[in-house]
Amino acid sequence: MGESSYWERFWRRKVSRRRLLRGAALGAGGLAAAALVGCEEEAAGPPPPQPTVGPGGIPSIPSGLYFTPTPAPEGSRGGMIRFFGYDALVFDTLDPHQTQFGPTYNGHASIFSKILMYLSHDTLEKAPDLAQSMPEVVDEVTYVVKLRPGVKFHDTPEVRQNFPQVAGRELTAEDVKFSWERQKSRGEIVNPQKPRAILYYRSSQYEVIDKIEVVDKYTLRVTLKEPNVAFLHYLADSNAFIVAKELVDAAKDEMGEPRRMVGTGPFIWGELVPLNRMVMRRNPNWFGWGQPELGRPWVDGWTSFFFADYATHEAQFRQKRVDVLGSTEDADQVVKLKEAIPELNISQDPPTSGWVNSRFKVYCSPFNDWRVRRALHLAIDRQLMIQGMFRGHGVLQPPVGRAISRWALPEDELARIPGYRMGPEREADLREARQLYDAAGRPPIRFAVADIPTYIPSYAGQLVVQLKRVLGEDADIRQEPRTPLNYVQIAQGLLRGCEEIPMIIGYDNGWIDLDDWVYPYFHSRGAKNSFWEQPPGTSTFDPELDRLLEAQRRETKEEKRRELGFQIQRYLLGMDLKTPGKVASPDELSKRKAVHARLDYIAPQGITVWWPYLKNRTAWPWFGNAHWFAIVWLDRAHPSFQGRPS
Amino acid sequence: MAPPAVARSRPLGLGWGILRFARRKPLGAFGILVVLAMVVLSLGTPKPKFGLPDLPDRPLGFELGRPWLARYHPDDFFYNRQGRLAVFEGPSWRHWLGTDNRGRDIWARLVWGTRRSLFLGIWALTMGTVAGALVGLISAYFSGVFDLLFQRLMDAIQSFPALLILLLVISLTEPSLRILAIALAFVGIPSIQRIVRSVVLSVREEVYVEAARVLGASHLRIMFRHILPNVVAPIIVVFSVGLGAVILAEAAISFVSPSSVPFTASWGLMLAEGRTVMFDHPGMVLASGGAIALAVMGFNLAGDALRDILDPRMRLI
């Protein structure tokens, strides 16, 4: 199926410039995670969704196996694809299990493999990566995972020199067991004296595992402590990489050095020049998802460059020094570029799964009073945030991200919920906010702010002004501390007492499965909850919510689980669970201990253009999909390929 | 030595004096105009709340209200007729210089930034001048080894470029305006003290000073009559050049590390936020860049001209 002809046909339809620019809901998920979709088996299932068209007339490509990627012809193999990315900024660590920084574990996804992988962000369908086939569900707590034989670790002269025991050897069930246990024990099995425990931020996923039994070289039998339908998701999640034990530095409990980046994925570590670029090169011995004869990857490598501003990015794109250009704030510029160069392909990215949110320490005054939290929830102007932070290119975010389209609270329902709704009803919300704040005694409000992305700390002043307009000019609302904090400080601060960070506004990495969006944050035993002053105890904080959260973990029927997900979101947003569209009574709200414990605001949504010689590109709303570069290729026969620097 | 006396045929009125100055030194007049404009922009209604100076709202010990000419609060944002955030609007009656990337009034932010830059500069240089003068005096009076070592200390301080001092300070503490001012004061101390010291040293040798001492004149009197007049002109130059340097340093630090700046309306910050859309929406960069350029040039030119008038031997250009 000629993908380029599809776009040409589509674009030739009348899409006037005015319609384009009026599209306020357009955005640019600008981080150019140009992941691509593989398709090795025809999926039985729902018919392929057509590419949707945003209000501005810009199409969005569906991800997943729903269009057959064109395989690269023999003459068009090779070359280096180049694009903009934040990979060259390593903010915390290169350790694949410990990094929280999306662009970093995006790069990891091309080096390391996981047991399973996602094929589509619309349907969340999974496929085997390292596994031979989808794991067998023996019963609700037992799974059997069978690995593909013949998966080899990278084998290069450097690897042979640094880690001779790993170079070229086969990946076995022992490696899987080690990787799982490492995350489950938060590093204690690596070095009991010095685990960097706080950084294993997905540990709550692995803590559901009770027993791992290595049956034979390629088979594992896993028993969970309790039924959990999200277990297969955990195996496909963004950080679910399988690493070799020898690669971890036991003394420091980390594998953060570039030389330790040895995996089984389609690409091999190239180089990292901080603040400039990250380069990966092709792995000629990749197991190719069971089809090595296809000869993937079809490119010789990929390079992600970091540019400090959009204009430089655009200039490099025009000169074909990078192949893709996407932006959130400057999405209008991207559209103008498409008008200037009609042959380009353009698409509206899905809203990113990562989002701007606030978290409260619900045990700290004044945020232990639900009225204060609700007042902030109602008062904070999310539309203003979209305009202020993303220049209009963003979406409202329910407690389960809009990016997970089938699981997020439906858009029409969200648009009627107080706090999110606009128009004349918003006035009522603002009045209620003022009343609640007054009733709570007009307490002083101190919030801390994350340091990246930079649009967050620079919005703080505007936020204060906006809140004071609603809650009164004399309301004591301030950012404190004045310096923005990095994410490790935030994670640490959230564990400590009330003097530090009672409220934080920051950017949170996106999640995929419903469970990750809500369980760690809102369950009494969730690893990220901010309910307790000490690590979570065994007593229950909000029993009603706990019941819902546990129920969704056990519900095997997808439709019912979706409904449970909606109920959870409604609960968190203060809506009545029995009567749709009705706000819960103040009585009921005061009983809901966890209501508004996290305020969800907005997520960016960008627009991307790319040169037509780049084939098989699609967009993912979350990081960790660089393995899909394995099916990208450069069409040398295409006229636009002329003039591209080699 | 006292400035040379000028013979006049008739007493000059102030107005004529100014016009003559403007004609003789057009660049200098321009510079002084710029300085005056900055001062006027920074003025606000004094509120009777006395206390320790707290930049920038209480630089003189009493609190200054909103600058008269600012029109709005610097963080105040606006909506356009369609109810959307008024981003990147052009100049209009409501917004003299248009709006910026967050719908805030550029002119308002420029004026608030003027007050901050001006007061930061004046505070830093005043502290530096007073400290420098004291240091120079002491160093000159206690000559010998103490003087030698002290001068080396001044050399050491002078080896730190202003921007690096600021970087060090903002990584050490949460920077408030007062701390920035103190850090920048360091920039001025070595040059000021060198001037004062050299004048003191030369004056000390003068015979008439010895005579005055013999006659019982106090040190203070000697200082005022002999040292001060010689020191004024070069200090004015250092002060004016220093003001320009402080403004540039503050702009650079806001540009490079926007999150470390303790306020939101700063010229450097406007530059940093506006630079990515420079060509499509030049308002922010033109306003802030123009303001910085005008201020630095103005201070330099004014300082040059004043120095020329007070002591032509020091001409540099």
Added chain:
Amino acid sequence: MQAYILRRVLLNGIVLLLVATLVFVALRIDSDNVVQLAAQGTQITDIEEAKRAIKRTLGLDRPVFPDQYFDYLGDLLRLDLGTSFRTRTSVMSELKQRIGPSLELGLLQLMVALLVAIPVGVISAVRQDRWIDYLLRFVAIFFLGVPVFVLAVFALLGAARYLGWSPPLTTYRDPFPIPPFDTSAPEDLWVNLQIMAIPAVVGGLATGAIIMRFLRSQMLEVLRQDYIRTAWAKGLRERVIIVRHALKNALIPVITVIGLVLGTVVSGNVVLESIFLIPGMGLYAVEGVRQNDYPVVQAIVLLVALFLVFVNLVVDVIYAWLDPRIRYA
């Protein structure tokens, strides 16, 4: 001459020691914030204990004098500039890679500055008070007032938008080497220069403005001297007088200005490197500030100050060598 050199070396040696001491004192005045921020980034949940651990790492738990001070000086002599909080590796090892680009940028700027300032300053002085003089002085004042980073951003974005040109992305000649490649491949000089072009030229022009003003005033002084008048009287050609007699003498004090101007070059490069993403010391300092990595910032400030002292020493010596009158001052 030797006595002069010895004196300068001794005096500047004291200055070096004082520079190091000033930086030492800076942290000890109020180390609370640094310790707090660093402690917040550790794994230890008890903040007091985390602070104690950080203080132990920084050596702050021992008596300031003599323990801390002499340890600090000893470390300096061994070129141990501390350990980065973030990467937990030695700052010096990272600095070794970063010094190259910064030096290169500084030298290029200086070259541009001299290439521009010398002819411009001479012309402006020789044709004093004519229109060309006013024009050139105006341009010089423009470059003094407008911040160098504004001009640089203007040039970068202008080139990107209107000329469609952007600096190359890598320093390899074949900008995108096909793997498997040797990542220590030799870098291409022409590509490297292209990356440095805009910051070098813009920074050079700004520095050149300062040098030009000084040179002009020196030339004016020299041109009034008697020996120049003699040269005119002897009927020598203008070019010979200017270059062979006047310029040579006028340039000597300019050398001292170069020493002073290096401070602004370094300051300016902190900003320029962060705009053009040149992986030098300035960018490293900015990263250090942004990531609350105090040892990095301290190390760079210290190094730069020490370097400036050293440069001034060299300038003093050269100046004395060129102008013998100085030696006996």
